[in-house]
Every structure is written in C-alpha cells, then in structure tokens.
Amino acid sequence: xxxxxxxxxxxxxSYLVLHSQxxxxxxxxxxxxxxxxxxxxxxxxSSNHNHISSQQQKRLQIKxxxxxSNSSDGNTDFLELSDEQxxxxxxxDTFKSSGPGGQHRNxxxxxxxLKHLPTGIIAQAAEDRSQHKNRASALSRLRMLLALKVxxxxxxxxxxxxxELLQILPKKSLIRGSDTGPQIGHNNPKFASGxxxxxxxxxxxxxxxxxxxxxxxLTTGGLSRxxxxxxSLRLAVNEFRSTKGMKPLK
Amino acid sequence: xxxxxxxRFIRCRVSPLSQNLKQPNNYLQTLSHSTHHHGIVxxxxxxxxxxxxSSQLQIPLFLREPIYSATVSDLEKWKNWAKTLVYSxxxxxxxxxxxxxxxxxxxxxxxxxxxxxxxxQRVSTEEKVVKLRTEMDQLYxxxxxxxxxxxxxxxxxxxxxxxxxxxxxxxxxxxxRPETAKIVELVQExxxxxxxxxxxxxxxxGTGSGALAIxxxxxxxTQGKVIATDLSPIAASVxxxxxxxxDLQDKVExxxxxWLEPLEDAKGKLAGLVSNPxxxxxxxxxxxxxxVGKHEPRLALDGGENxxxxxxxxxxxxxxxxxxxxxxxxxTNGEKQSKFLVNFMMNHPKSMFQDVxxxxxxxxxxxxxxxxxx
Numbered sequence: 001x002x003x004x005x006x007x008x009x010x011x012x013x014s015y016l017v018l019h020s021q022x023x024x025x026x027x028x029x030x031x032x033x034x035x036x037x038x039x040x041x042x043x044x045x046s047s048n049h050n051h052i053s054s055q056q057q058k059r060l061q062i063k064x065x066x067x068x069s070n071s072s073d074g075n076t077d078f079l080e081l082s083d084e085q086x087x088x089x090x091x092x093d094t095f096k097s098s099g100p101g102g103q104h105r106n107x108x109x110x111x112x113x114l115k116h117l118p119t120g121i122i123a124q125a126a127e128d129r130s131q132h133k134n135r136a137s138a139l140s141r142l143r144m145l146l147a148l149k150v151x152x153x154x155x156x157x158x159x160x161x162x163x164e165l166l167q168i169l170p171k172k173s174l175i176r177g178s179d180t181g182p183q184i185g186h187n188n189p190k191f192a193s194g195x196x197x198x199x200x201x202x203x204x205x206x207x208x209x210x211x212x213x214x215x216x217x218l219t220t221g222g223l224s225r226x227x228x229x230x231x232s233l234r235l236a237v238n239e240f241r242s243t244k245g246m247k248p249l250k
Numbered sequence: 251x252x253x254x255x256x257x258r259f260i261r262c263r264v265s266p267l268s269q270n271l272k273q274p275n276n277y278l279q280t281l282s283h284s285t286h287h288h289g290i291v292x293x294x295x296x297x298x299x300x301x302x303x304s305s306q307l308q309i310p311l312f313l314r315e316p317i318y319s320a321t322v323s324d325l326e327k328w329k330n331w332a333k334t335l336v337y338s339x340x341x342x343x344x345x346x347x348x349x350x351x352x353x354x355x356x357x358x359x360x361x362x363x364x365x366x367x368x369x370x371q372r373v374s375t376e377e378k379v380v381k382l383r384t385e386m387d388q389l390y391x392x393x394x395x396x397x398x399x400x401x402x403x404x405x406x407x408x409x410x411x412x413x414x415x416x417x418x419x420x421x422x423x424x425x426x427r428p429e430t431a432k433i434v435e436l437v438q439e440x441x442x443x444x445x446x447x448x449x450x451x452x453x454x455x456g457t458g459s460g461a462l463a464i465x466x467x468x469x470x471x472t473q474g475k476v477i478a479t480d481l482s483p484i485a486a487s488v489x490x491x492x493x494x495x496x497d498l499q500d501k502v503e504x505x506x507x508x509w510l511e512p513l514e515d516a517k518g519k520l521a522g523l524v525s526n527p528x529x530x531x532x533x534x535x536x537x538x539x540x541x542v543g544k545h546e547p548r549l550a551l552d553g554g555e556n557x558x559x560x561x562x563x564x565x566x567x568x569x570x571x572x573x574x575x576x577x578x579x580x581x582t583n584g585e586k587q588s589k590f591l592v593n594f595m596m597n598h599p600k601s602m603f604q605d606v607x608x609x610x611x612x613x614x615x616x617x618x619x620x621x622x623x624x
Contacts (some may be wrong), residue, residue, distance in 0.1 A: 092612065099348060100584060101613050102429050103530055103551050106402050106541040107350060110411075110428065129361055129411035131428045221350075 078118070078146045079193045083139055090114040090142070092135070098109040114138045121145045140189070147196035148236045159215060161197065168194030170226060174217030186230040195233050198226075199240075207241040209249065224249055288437065307487055308420045310408025316368040316381040324386055325367065331361045332393045339397060349400065358396070358403045362389075365407045400540035410459070417459045417492050422484035425548035426461035429611040430526050433579050434465040436609070436620055437522065439471060440577045447577060449473035450521025455509050455564060456480055458550060460489030460502070462524055467493075467502040474521075476502045479512045482549060509560070510567045520571045526581040527560035528593045529553040557583050558590065565595055569602045572623035585616040592619060 033250065078086065093113040111126035112134040123142035124136040161169075166176050168183045168191055184190050198212075205211035211221040227237050227249055238248035336355040343349030350358075366389065368381040384392075395401040404410040404425045409418050412426045413434065417424050441448040448471040454463040456479070463478035470476070480486045486506040493502045505512035509527075513520075530551050535543055542551070553559055561580060568578050582588045588608045595603045606621035 101611065101615055102427055102581065102583065102617060103424070103526075103528070104534075104538060104542065105348075105427070106404075106425060106546075107354065126357075130413060132413040133411070145489060186609060 014117055077152075078150065079143060079196060086116075086139065086142065088112075089118055090116050112138045114142050114173070116142055116146065119146065121149055133243060135232075143189075143192050144232065147192040148199065148232055150196075151203050152196075152200050154200050154216075156204050159204075161201075161216060164190065164193040165197035165216075166194075167202075168198065168226070169216060169218065170222060172218065172222055176217065184215055186233070191230070195230065198233070202237055203240065207237070207244045207246050209237075260398070275425045281570065297354060306484065307491060308408055308418075310418045311364040311383050312407065312409060312416070313418075316383050317378050318382040318385050320382055320386050321377045321379055325363070325380060328386065328389055328393075329359060329363070331390070335393065335397045338593075339374055343400070343540075343598070347537070347543075349539050349541065355396075359393070361403070362393070362407060365409075386571055400544060402541040402545050405545060412461055413465055415464060415492075417461050417464070418488060419459050420484070421545065422482060422547050423488045424458040424485075424546055426459055427526075429613075429615075429617055430462065430620060431465070432609070432611055433462055433524050433526070433571070433581065434469065436467050436579050436618065437466050437524065437577070440469070440522070441474075444575075445471070446575065447521045450475075450573075450576075451516060451519055452476045452522040452524070453510075453513060453516065453520055453571070454478040455523070455525040456527050456550070456560070457484050457489050457504065458526075460492040460504065462526065463489065463502045463504075464492055464496055464498060464523075466524065467498045468496070469499070474501070477513060477516060478502060478503055479505045479507050479509065481506070481508045481548065485547075485550075492554040509563060510571060511569065517571060519573055521576050523568055523571060523574065523576065523578040524566075524580070525564055527553065527564060529561060529581070529583040529587060531555065531557035531583075553583070558587055561587065561591060562594065565591060565598075569600065569623065574623055576623040577620070578623070579620040581620055582616075588616045588619050595619075595621065 078089070081089070091114070093115065110129055110131040111124065113122060113124040114130060114135075115122050121142065123138045123145055125137035125141060128134050128137065161175060163180070166173075166180045169176050169180075170183055184194060186195075198216075201212045201215055202209070205215070209223055209227070210220045212218045216223060218226075228234050234249065241248060253587050256551055261267050268307045334355065336352055336359070339355070340352060344351050366383050368383065380428050382389075392406050396403060396406055402425060405421055408420060409416050410425050412428070413431050413496060417426060419493075437452075443555060450470075452466055452470065452474065454460075454466065454476060457463045460478055463476045467474075467476045478489060479490060483506055486504050490504045490505065493499060493504060528549065530538070532552050532555055534557075535548065535552055537543070538551075553561065561582060564580060572578060580591065582591060585608075592608060595606055597599060603621045604624050608616045609618040611617035
C-alpha cells in the first residue's frame with residue numbers, strides 16, 4: 001500500500017486514512033467510495049469494496065512521499081491552508097452534463113464535489129440551490145473530513161499539545177493555561193483543528209482514553225465527555241477503538 | 251404569448267401590493283416606490299423607456315406574505331402527488347432534449363416547499379398546521395405547469411439562487427446561469443489589484459435580472475459604480491427591483507436601452523465592461539431544452555446566424571467605451587466563438603486591446619474572453 005517517489009530528498013509523511021462510515025448531515029447518500037492517494041508524482045488508487053478486504057477497508061496505513069510541507073514539524077497541515085489554497089489542492093467536479101452549457105441549459109445542477117488530491121478525500125454538497133454556496137459547504141465538510149481522517153504521527157515523549165487543541169479542552173484541564181481563552185465548542189469552525197490534534201493523540205496512545213486524558217491533564221471521564229459531545233468525533237474515536245478491539249465510548 | 255396562459259391570475263393575485271403590506275416590508279415598499287419614480291431611469295437613457303407597471307412585476311413566492319395555511323397531511327398529499335407526476339416522467343425529458351432528470355425534479359419539489367412553507371404550528375393535538383405563502387390549489391397548479399409545460403423552476407418560484415444572491419426572475423428575463431458567476435470572480439481579481447478599477451465606473455450590458463451588475467456593485471470600492479443596460483423593459487424593471495432588494499440604488503443604475511446606446515455620457519470613461527450577451531446561433535434555438543427554448547426570452551438567447559452578432563457589436567464598442575487600462579470580460583458560446591473574438595480583437599485595424607485571454611468555465615468550456623484597453 002505504499003507509493004514511492006524517485007526522489008529521495010523528499011520528506012516522508014505517514015497518513016492514516018480511515019475509511020470511515022461517518023455520515024454528515026445533508027450529505028448525499030451515495031458518496032463514492034474512492035480513495036486516491038497521490039504523492040511525488042505517483043498515484044495509487046485503492047477503490048471500491050470489491051478490491052479491499054473488510055479489514056483493509058477499515059484501516060489503510062499508507063506511506064506517502066511528498067515534496068512539500070506546510071508545517072515545520074514534518075506533518076502536513078491541510079487545515080492551516082486558506083480556502084483558496086485548499087481549493088487549489090482539489091479537483092472540483094460539478095456533476096457537469098456534457099453539452100454546450102451556458103445559455104443552452106437550465107438544469108439547476110448545482111451540486112459540487114471536491115476531491116482533495118493529496119489525500120483522495122471527497123466532500124460534496126448538493127443541498128443548496130446555489131453552486132457558490134454548495135462549494136462553500138463542500139469545502140467546510142472537506143476540512144471536517146481532513147480533521148477526522150488524516151492522522152499525523154506524534155512523538156509522545158516530547159509531546160506538547162498545540163494551542164488549537166488546548167482551546168477545545170474544558171477549563172478543568174490542568175495543562176490549559178489561563179491565556180488559552182474560552183473553550184471552543186463544536187459549532188465553532190476552529191473546532192476542526194482542535195479535534196484533529198485530539199484524534200492524533202488518541203491514535204498515538206492506541207485508543208486509550210485514560211492515557212490520552214493523562215497527556216491532556218484531564219480525568220478519563222472529562223475526556224470522554226468531550227469526545228461524546230461531538231457526533232463525528234465520537235464516531236471517529238469509536239471506529240478506531242473497534243479496530244483495536246476496544247469497547248465503544250457511550 | 252407564453253405569458254398569456256397563467257401570469258394573468260398570478261398578476262391579479264399580486265398586483266394589489268398594498269394588501270400585502272400589512273407588515274412593512276422593505277422590498278415591497280421599494281418596489282411600489284420604484285414604479286412611481288421610473289422617470290429617473292428613463293431620463294438618463296437615450297431611448298425613451300417604456301416602464302412596465304407594477305402589476306406586471308411578479309412577486310416571487312419567498313417574498314409573499316404567509317397568509318395561507320394547510321395541514322401537514324395536505325402538504326404530504328401534495329408532495330406525494332408531485333412525486334408521482336415526476337415518476338411518470340422518468341427519463342423522458344432527459345431523452346427528448348437533455349432536460350431535467352427525476353432526481354433534479356425531486357429536489358425542486360423540496361425547494362419549492364422551502365419557498366412556500368413558513369413554519370409548523372401545533373394548533374391541536376391531532377393535526378399540525380403550517381403557514382403558506384400561496385394557496386394549496388396554487389401549489390398543484392404550479393407543479394402541473396412545471397411538469398406539463400416544462401415551465402422553468404425559477405419562473406415557478408420567481409427567483410434564482412446565484413452565487414450568494416437570490417435574484418428575482420420572471421418570464422421575459424433570462425435566468426442567470428452558474429457559469430456567468432465566473433465573470434464576478436474575474437472582476438474581483440482585477441479590482442483587488444487596481445484601485446482605479448475598484449473605484450471606477452463599470453457597465454454590464456444586457457443585464458437581464460441584474461445579476462452581474464449587482465454582484466460587481468458589491469465587490470467595487472466606495473466610489474465604484476455600475477451602469478447596467480437592457481433593451482427589455484421587463485428585464486430593466488426586474489433588475490431595478492433586484493438592485494433595490496440589495497439596497498444598491500446608489501451603486502447600480504439601470505438604464506433601459508440597446509447595449510451601449512444608453513451610455514453616451516460614459517464614453518471613454520469606463521473602468522470595466524462586462525456582458526453575457528445572447529450567443530446561441532439562431533438555428534439552434536429550436537432544439538434547446540424546453541425550459542429554455544419555450545420559456546426564456548429569445549432576445550436574451552439568439553445571437554444571430556453564427557451567434558456572434560451581439561458579441562462583435564460589443565467588441566467594436568468596447569474600445570471606444572473603455573478608458574486606458576480598462577478591463578472587459580465577455581461570456582461566449584465556447585471555444586469557437588472565444589477564438590474568433592480574440593482573433594477579431596487582435597487583428598482589428600484599430601485594435602486597442604492587450605493581454606487578451608480566453609478562460610474556461612467550471613465545466614472546462616472555453617467560455618470567457620477578457621482583456622484590457624491600451
């Protein structure tokens with residue numbers, strides 16, 4: 001499941017792309033089950049239930065060589081990108097019909113599908129009548145999916161929680177400084193980056209909420225409550241725990 | 251001709267505006283205002299305008315007062331009926347003229363309800379009641395028109411969601427297309443870089459619903475202005491209505507008249523010029539999708555024998571209208587017309603254009619020609 005690049009000078013990143021069943025509100029029911037992983041000019045398609053065993057479907061560990069990095073610690077940070085930069089990494093498919101378009105057509109086909117080329121994650125939106133708005137919703141959905149599905153590897157010995165993670169922790173957290181400001185809830189667009197970092201921690205400790213709680217200065221119950229407060233976060237954690245043979249959080 | 255069938259009774263339902271004004275509503279107020287003061291528009295244009303009366307302007311469903319009600323089960327019944335009608339069509343429209351598919355029509359049912367149904371109220375424990383912006387009977391009538399007459403959904407609800415705008419449309423006014431939104435992005439790019447363009451005078455020729463003029467008006471600086479022209483009195487009135495709905499009267503001025511004719515006073519002063527003129531070759535009009543060919547104004551679609559009559563006219567005019575450094579963007583039928591236009595502009599004996607480019611729309615069709623005046 002690895003692609004390699006001809007150039008050895010490129011840095012290596014490790015993504016864990018979860019083939020999650022997470023459903024989003026308003027999402028079209030048929031999200032194409034296609035993951036495309038591209039990096040260093042080589043592209044690997046791993047698509048379709050038929051080709052991947054159910055085990056593989058749940059978890060694909062992929063090593064990708066990439067020539068660029070957006071962050072100094074060696075992890076790519078897609079969530080740091082501006083909307084425009086993120087759009088530039090995407091292939092936009094507008095469910096276009098063949099034909100001349102423009103004045104010829106009235107099809108109200110305003111659905112937008114974004115394929116994030118570096119990870120192959122697909123986000124789409126069709127609920128609004130305006131393509132413009134669907135594009136904005138698809139982009140924010142993509143950010144959510146990137147937070148949920150793209151994992152960065154952590155060095156636990158030297159781990160220091162990033163500010164965006166501190167911001168989503170409850171005030172009770174012992175590592176949360178007084179300068180962190182109020183707790184950010186899951187309706188805040190900034191929640192996605194905090195959630196991403198939290199998931200990175202949970203993956204690094206193999207799904208143990210107790211171990212993650214220790215790192216974050218929380219009680220196990222406190223961290224559980226935070227995880228359960230957001231549906232997509234809960235689903236992502238539980239899905240990962242099930243691959244480790246652990247019971248789901250309830 | 252198309253108008254004769256139904257709008258008459260929509261018209262009488264809407265025309266006594268005062269009845270709908272129990273709650274003061276900005277949009278409706280400005281509408282009645284605008285129709286009284288149409289002289290402002292006409293005195294600025296070189297062609298005497300024939301403003302249409304307020305009774306001909308249709309109020310879109312979503313702006314009407316929710317004075318009707320129905321039970322939830324009535325509404326469910328309608329929904330099932332509407333779906334059955336769609337189901338009976340199947341892929342017929344798609345096969346005949348590449349018209350809408352079942353899924354698209356299902357979604358339209360939902361959107362229609364979004365515009366009509368206001369809120370759910372529990373009146374008694376047995377039956378939920380909802381408020382409607384139109385009568386139940388009218389809902390049946392409208393959906394029948396959608397399916398049997400292929401009346402465009404946007405004319406049924408009276409609006410189109412375009413970019414972040416909701417633009418009122420009605421028969422006689424071209425429904426803005428998603429492709430055209432790219433022109434706004436192109437304008438955004440050039441005005442971000444150049445203060446002269448950002449604070450300058452722009453023109454949108456053949457504005458239709460006013461879509462481009464309004465969107466551009468919103469991206470210009472405080473001094474920037476847009477003049478939008480349209481030959482059709484209905485289009486001019488609808489555009490005026492849309493401009494007022496977005497409270498842009500000080501920024502966007504609608505002038506009724508043909509292309510550049512109402513712009514004599516702006517000659518050589520324009521910072522920018524945009525247009526989505528009719529570009530479909532005449533012989534293709536008959537084969538158009540029914541929603542377009544049978545219902546939208548031919549005036550806004552038919553570009554003459556090769557579809558380029560108006561585009562060429564505008565290119566000729568652009569050189570004299572734009573000030574040095576001025577920007578223009580035109581929408582075309584695609585690659586063939588775009589290439590022809592570029593060729594025409596570059597090889598014209600009096601060519602004053604530079605940095606002429608062809609740009610593709612979201613479907614990859616080479617749709618737009620842009621450039622600057624030397």
